[in-house]
Amino acid sequence: MLKITNVHKKYNDNEVLKGVDINVAKGDVVVILGPSGSGKTTLLRCINFLDHADQGEMEFDEYHLQMHSATADEVRKIRQKTAFVFQNYNLFQNKTVLENVTAGLIIGRNIEKNEAVDLALKALAKVGLSDRVNFYPSQLSGGQQQRVGIARAIAVQPDVILFDEPTSALDPELISEVLGIIKQLAEEGTTMIIVTHEMKFAADVATHVIFMADGNIVEEGRPKDIFQSPKEERTRNFLRRVLPQVEYNI
């Protein structure tokens, strides 16, 4: 469904992505792991054209384009097929919870208001926020805000949802409510690419795990293989550093 090939991205002289390939089939949950600064966020942003890759090819269903020379029209079409859940939520502060979710439908897709509200209420019910529809983002906890962020993303019924560390900004006690929702989406067959540092969750939901370091994909495969018998030294080191913490938490 979505295939990107040989993505390169530089910030000034800093080469952040050095030729990354990803292939996502419908229903896949691709989890990207990797140390901070390895280019995970940049990769997701390039897929959604929030950053412009210097090189790379994208095949997305019927669309086939060069990522560095995508036209505004192509960018719009790809964005209509994707949604992004941000680390710091990025909710629209001047809009209520409901308006946050309907914006992509009413403004972005010209869907009629009644229908948009129906879709939005369904999405909000899914994330357990039916009782908060008329609140403003500043009146919600971090966990609730991120759930609105997820509702906003699922309401537009994208082909792929991109998650960039959706729980990193949350207090520990709020993390599980967000992970629970993403897990439920995974069970329903939602196609997702998720960057996360929550290892147990990653092992749980992933159909495919990618380990990135220094702008490269070091290793990828089924979660079982990556977590239990990583082949690369760098993957082993990374997992050794992050896994014990997870065990303490449980």
Next chain:
Amino acid sequence: MRPFNPQFILDVIPNLLPFLWVTLSVVLGTVFFGSLLGFVLARAKLSQKPLYCWLADGYIYIIRCTPSIVLLFIVFYGLPKFCLEVFDMDINGYEKIFFVLVTFTLLFAAPISEVMRSAYEAIDHGQYEAAVSIGLTPWQAFYHIILPQATVVALPNFGNSVIELMKEGSLAYTIGLVDLIGKGQLIISQNYGAYALETYLPLAFIYLLLTLGVEKSFLRLEHAFSRQKKAA
């Protein structure tokens, strides 16, 4: 010396008030056209293209260094010459208010572009990204998400700039525009310079009321626009 004549104040006010609309037209017209030009300048300053930034910066700098009255005369004497030489267009007969509007539009655009730019930058860019990521066009993201919030941020400074403008606008009489001040000048000269104080005092009072009015209006606007914030 002639004694102060309070009765004259009461007599002169009805003669001044009919010219209030000229003063207000200058202010409103300038706010409208100046905001448009200011928007273009702010857009240029925020542009990725260095040339646009540079041009906008240069413009703002030059305006900042030019006394209003100097620009007023440059426009009044220079613009007709310019139009005649370059476009072969004779604008010498245009109403005075035209030159006043051109001058104050040029002046007002500079500070207002800074007000707009800083208000735009005060809104977290992440909201824009979120908007385009769910399929809004860049323009829709700006118009529906960023602009309403930036407006709230900009309003207090915008209001101050309007008050500044209103006071600067009193220079318009120097090229012969008959607005409040212009009419006041005429009355004073008709009386051979007598009653100057009795004319300027009511003018000061009228400007005081105007300023209060502008301040109140902007407070109202702020209130209306930031209702959602207060709910928090």
